[in-house]
Amino acid sequence: MERLNRKERVAAILKILSDNPNKVISLSYFQENFNMARSTLSEDVTILKKVVEDIGVGSVETVAGPTGGVKFVAGIKEEEKERFLLELCESLKNPDRIMPGGFLYTNDLIFSPDITNKLGIIFASYFKDKDIDYVLTVETKGIPIAMMTARYLNVPLVIVRRENKVTEGPTVSINYVSGSTKKIQTMCLSKRAVKRGSNVIFIDDFMRGGGTASGIIKLMEEFESKVVGIGVLIEVKTERKLVQDYVSLLSLEKVDEENQIINIYPRIL
Amino acid sequence: MERLNRKERVAAILKILSDNPNKVISLSYFQENFNMARSTLSEDVTILKKVVEDIGVGSVETVAGPTGGVKFVAGIKEEEKERFLLELCESLKNPDRIMPGGFLYTNDLIFSPDITNKLGIIFASYFKDKDIDYVLTVETKGIPIAMMTARYLNVPLVIVRRENKVTEGPTVSINYVSGSTKKIQTMCLSKRAVKRGSNVIFIDDFMRGGGTASGIIKLMEEFESKVVGIGVLIEVKTERKLVQDYVSLLSLEKVDEENQIINIYPRIL
Known part of the structure; x- marks a missing residue:
């Protein structure tokens, strides 16, 4: 992978996490593939947590320990769920x-x-x-x-x-x-x-x-x-x-x- | 949705497109939801095209015309497909x-x-x-x-x-x-x-x-x-x-x- 700039990289990391829901991906996977420092990655993950919460599609979670890393957990906002189920009933x-x-x-x-x-x-x-x-x-x-x-x-x-x-x-x-x-x-x-x-x-x-x-x-x-x-x-x-x-x-x-x-x-x- | 900065917004747009594969989403949807100018959105889309191609997960395509907009089309790199099918055979x-x-x-x-x-x-x-x-x-x-x-x-x-x-x-x-x-x-x-x-x-x-x-x-x-x-x-x-x-x-x-x-x-x- 060529070197991506920050906004490209943040989008890329979210895409990879989101394509693998509920799967813990190690931080070193991203560090190696995007050729980045651990501290920069931590900042990127913080950005992603905010984005995912803001658009209401779930959460990005950090998992500690030797098998740790970061994972995307899919979710839906309560009001969006209600709207969806009401529409389904109408249909x-x-x-x-x-x-x-x-x-x-x-x-x-x-x-x-x-x-x-x-x-x-x-x-x-x-x-x-x-x-x-x-x-x-x-x-x-x-x-x-x-x-x-x-x-x-x-x-x-x-x-x-x-x-x-x-x-x-x-x-x-x-x-x-x-x-x-x-x-x-x-x-x-x-x-x-x-x-x-x-x-x-x-x-x-x-x-x-x-x-x-x-x-x-x-x-x-x-x-x-x-x-x-x-x-x-x-x-x-x-x-x-x-x-x-x-x-x-x-x-x-x-x-x-x-x-x-x-x-x-x-x-x- | 609160106002996101550019790197947050690029990630958010990719997440929304990617959650709706092969579905054309109008540019005005993003303009309204992210409170952004058309020119900024075009730049964001250009960034996304590069990101998606770079990590080899498909393409982001612009669709012209009155029902136009932008869509994500899922894909897989040839070498990744080969690796995956060979692994499947081994198993x-x-x-x-x-x-x-x-x-x-x-x-x-x-x-x-x-x-x-x-x-x-x-x-x-x-x-x-x-x-x-x-x-x-x-x-x-x-x-x-x-x-x-x-x-x-x-x-x-x-x-x-x-x-x-x-x-x-x-x-x-x-x-x-x-x-x-x-x-x-x-x-x-x-x-x-x-x-x-x-x-x-x-x-x-x-x-x-x-x-x-x-x-x-x-x-x-x-x-x-x-x-x-x-x-x-x-x-x-x-x-x-x-x-x-x-x-x-x-x-x-x-x-x-x-x-x-x-x-x-x-x-x-």
């Missing part, structure tokens, strides 16, 4: 989304990179202090949101399957009862997907009775691992859920197919 | 990955955010000039890579399902013959997922006979849309494929279960 209230059977079509939103990316940042910021080893999801619709959450936490994504696949080698399967339909369902996970003694979070797009989430907790017991957080985008308001401790961003109160009315609102406001 | 050659039946376990790699993110940048840079409307994939394993590709192209992801789902409303289904096993397979897509007259690319983790890719081309005909690009991470070396025009990053020549040998190499070197 979800469109009666055009009601499918036969009272289901809600959401794919265009939850697979839209802008939205998926913001949801990843929001979920990651709920769980960032929990020392997570993996982000789990069950195929299929929650995968994009879970992938973005994994990216901002900088941990691997694990996709639990609905049936056994030859490409995954020996698997652990469990049966569980769906919270809403009371049907027996299966989930399978490759034995090598999760190391014993891990902390995982479960991320999904939708929760009705909580059967899937509760199934994931049982599945993780088979891996001697622990679900330390559950995050869902939309929860359906029900009398009782099979799990108690979870974060949901939106609450779906009613889909009235006859009168074409959808009641949904941000949960956290 | 894939580990005999521990051979599953009964000669399948290769790849989930830990293709679901690892660092790798998935780089693959998204690589695929996006192949197809960025093709005026893409959607990135398509078929559930399940290709979804994370396809999501990242969609993010860097700034277009929606569309997930084709293996069976009909009640949450997706009316669907179009097609049957197709697998290129390798010659089995009849089905794929389904919600009628509202793709607008008529769209250009799409198909992204997947694995291609054997090309049956799935060729199925996707047929499916898109039902939507009066066109597959203008196909990208797969690993292609299995076969005599003949059902599709000819595709990009593959790695070529899998042999998985020798008996002698525990995997031959795989980067395709583009």
